[in-house]
Amino acid sequence: MQHFTAVLLTSVALVLVVSSCGGLSPTDVPPPSVLQGTVTFANDWPDSNVNQVLVVALEAKPTSPDSILAAVLSGRAIFSEALPTYTTEAPYEVEIPGAPRTFTYVVVAMQNGPNILTDWLMLDVYSPVNDPAQPGTVIVDVGQTVTINFAVDFNNLPPQPFE
Amino acid sequence: MIQRFLGALFVVVVLMAGGTTGVSQTVSQSAVLRGSVVDRQTGEGLQGATIRIAATQQGAYTDSRGRFSISRVSGRQIRVLTSFLGYQSGDTTIVLPDSRDTAVVIIALTASGLNTEEIVVSAGRRVQAVQDVPISVATLSNRDLLERGVTQLDEALRYVSGVSVVGDQVNIRGASGFAFGVGSRTMVLLDGFPLMSGDNGDIKFDVLPLADVERVEIVKGAGSALYGTGALGGVVSLFTSAPSEELSVRGRVYGGGYTPLRHAAWQDYRQGSTPVEWGADLRLSQQLGTVGINLSGGIRSDESYRDFDRQLRGFGYGKLRWTPSDEHTVTVSTMLAQSNAENFVYWRDLSNATLPPLDQNLSERLWTSKLTAAIEWSAMLSPSTSLVVRPGLFRTRFENRIDGVTLDSNASTSIAYNTDVQLTTTLADRLILTSGITGRLNVVESDLYGAQAQSIVSVFSQAEWQLPAAVILTVGARLDREETVSLDPQLEFSPKLGISWEVDADVHVRASVGRGFRAATIAERYANIRYGPFQVRPNADIRPEYSWSAEAGVRYSPTSLGLPLDVDMAVFANELYDLIEPTFDLSDPRVPITFRNITRARILGAELSLRMALASWLGIETGVTAMLPRDLLLDEPLKYRNNVLWYSRGSWTFAVGRLPMELQAEYRFQNRVETIDDRLSVFIPNADQRVPSHVVDARLFARLEPLTGLPVRIGLIGRNLLDYYYAEVVANLSPTRSVLLQVEWL
Secondary structure (H helix, E strand, O other): OHHHHHHHHHHHHHHHHHHHOOOOOHHHOOOOOEEEEEEEEEOOOOOOOOOEEEEEEEOOOOOOOHHHHHHHHOOOEEEOOOOOOOOOEEEEEEEOOOOOEEEOEEEEEEEOOOOOOOOEEEEEEOOOOOOOOOOOOEEEOOOOEEEOOEEEEOOOOOOOOOO | OHHHHHHHHHHHHHHHHHHOHHHHHOOOOOEEEEEEEEEOOOOOEOOOOEEEEOOOOOEEEOOOOOEEEEEEEOOOEEEEEEEOOOEOOEEEEEEOOOOOOEEEEEEEEOEOOOOOOOOEEOOOOOOEEHHHOOOOEEEEEHHHHHHHOOOOHHHHHOOOOOEEEEOOEEEEOOOOOOOOOOOOOEEEEEOOEEOEOOOOOOEOHHHOOHHHEEEEEEEEOOOHHHHOOOOOOEEEEEEEOOOOOOOEEEEEEEEEEEOOOOOHHHHHHHOOOOOEEEEEEEEEEEEEOOEEEEEEEEEEEEOOOOOOOOEEEEEEEEEEEEOOOOOEEEEEEEEEEEEEEEOOOOOOOHHHOOOOOOOOOOOEEEEEEEEEEEEEEEEEEEOOEEEEEEEEEEEEEEEEEEOOEEEEEEEEEEEEEEEEEEEEEEEOOOEEEEEEEEEEEEEEEEOOOEEEEEEEEEEEEEEEEEEOOOEEEEEEEEEEEEEEOOEEEEEEEEEEEEEEEEOOOOEEEEEEEEEEEEOOOHHHHHOOEEEOOEEEOOOOOOOOEEEEEEEEEEEEOOOOOOOOEEEEEEEEEEEEEEEEEEEEOOOOOOOOEEEEEEEEEEEEEEEEEEEEEEEOOEEEEEEEEEEEEEEOOOOEEOOOOOOEEEEEEEEEEEEEOOEEEEEEEEEEEEOOOOOOOOOHHHHOOOOOOOOOEEEEEEEEEEEOHHHHOOOEEEEEEEEOOOOOOOOOEOOEOOOOOEEEEEEEEO
């Protein structure tokens, strides 16, 4: 009987120790992963059809204008809040859910028409070699803040991915 | 389509009834065997014990007083096999004094301290010894359910080896994952009647009359050869009690609450109050002449361990059994359940895991109603031939309401009409043939799915041969024809092959292979709704998903060790094809969600179960299931599947003064789910936060009868005693620690 009691108590203690080592906790929330930076705008904004300007981080380069929204809705793209327009400089900050995430096409995009599916224009593309034709890959780890600054030149827009 | 469906069934019923008339005329004169099964030590009747007459289809279950009756017993000497969970089996040869007489016997069984003895199951659509079944089967008795203090069956299923429950999805050996409550890959039956809703094809646990459930059997592995669509991963089959010979009144009340949470961030919303849980059950049963009746009902209230998750539900069950003669039994049963619940879908984020999202309308309620009505005609056409005809319907309705007003865009009513005709016959004592036809018609009227109909008509047959050297060979097949309004008829052929071998009295070996399938539900084919930011679009072209499952196992139950021991080992493989899953349609500019056949998967695994009584007062059970679930298309672990399930249970009986007491403890471990759909994290904060599960439940019971003379038992039930925080369902904190006091009138 004593032997059994000892075994029982040991087992219970073991389970208690094992289980108390883990479990979810509100403090388990990982620190936010953030993509941030500043967008500068050079030369004149278009006179019309400036519906909204966003920073968009896509896991894959879009193959058509409507695939941008498709990527957003399917969780394969993240976008910022609308940036102020007709200004020379605008900061942005995007929280990246589900980090670590890898984005191969990070752009400043403008909706230049009423159709949210098709009316998109790329204003600048992130490229570590300063060549918009060679988009760079951005990896955002858990808790990491990645800074990317964009320089939009309305007189010299990058090649559009759908052309 | 409905007329054709009913017409086909009518023809089949007539054919089967006519085909057996000749058999019934050849029945010889015979005796009635009546008696009781009692505990050898206490003399108390044992409810739910199984009595089987060897080499026949005849058998019975004892009522709440331990009594039974078997009619049309033929022969001078009969071998009666008796079994009951927790007792050593009985094997008795009875000599009838006169073949016309009624024989009365009392069979005393010796308690084994654990569920280590042979039991009898009906997973093969007929009564048979568990070691004769070529596939793994687990069972739960009425006692198991009551002692756990469960309020819904899914709570008890979590402690069955190889079974996990995610939300309302029963996952047997990894066959199911997490599918947002649509399309169960496990079939659930109540007294042989399917309880899958006609629209979502899901399980409605809250309609099951637990107080009346006598046994639960869990068949692991594809079971479509006998049960058709839905039995892709296995079958959960419930059997209700027979009416008691004398008036039986049983009741239970319980109440308790959730203990404070350790983390203030989760606890603060309670503002110092304690969420309470309470409920009551009442069951009446009596046989009056040829008519027996069971009535039961109950109510459940749960304020939950988190905000916006309260629910109130009530349910009732009635069964009327008429036995006009020894050969015929007609049973009419009905169930009704209603619930009104707040609708906690997922957490705000992990820091606020007990709160719903900020955009949740807190006035919204989910109101559900379920109704079943079924008739069963059971005829013993001869000592070797039985016929069962079982028509019925299952109506479900759910609707979202805000301030009591139904949201038209989120309501659905479905009626599933089911008919089942089965003939079982023993040929030359060595061949048992089980054949039948079933029909199902799902009719749906819904804002979500439109007006839809789906019919499935099936024929099946299974033969079991008793071969020399104690080998039983089982061969069966089923053909299902599915048709919907917009889809061409589809045929599914589900064969099975099994073998069981009694190596000696201690060792039984089994092996089986079979096909399972699940036809897409109406919800998966025709859902056309907006769900948050998503548009769900119909896809009527979904094919049935299917699987091939194979298993080999050995059961070792030594009789010479001096203490009860039962060891069961199995290895299994499950090949899954065309699994239906919700996915984004990226080819459509609007990127709708549609259900598609996309996944090909393989699950390899092994399972070990051990049950033993270390002494008459101490028993242990443990079961480990190890699995390798693999998505073969993505070449990665299959989503939402565990690799390890481990359950352990111990029970210790002792006495305090004159009070008999029992202490039970259970421990459940599930490893951390390796992969989930990463995209959920984009839309639901911290959806990827998950940990292994370590859950300990414990119960202390005392029978007050020696002190009070009343058949009363009280129990103190602790659930998740360690207050371990985990998430079985994505972005949903699982139940935290609660303590209940339960009083039963037995």
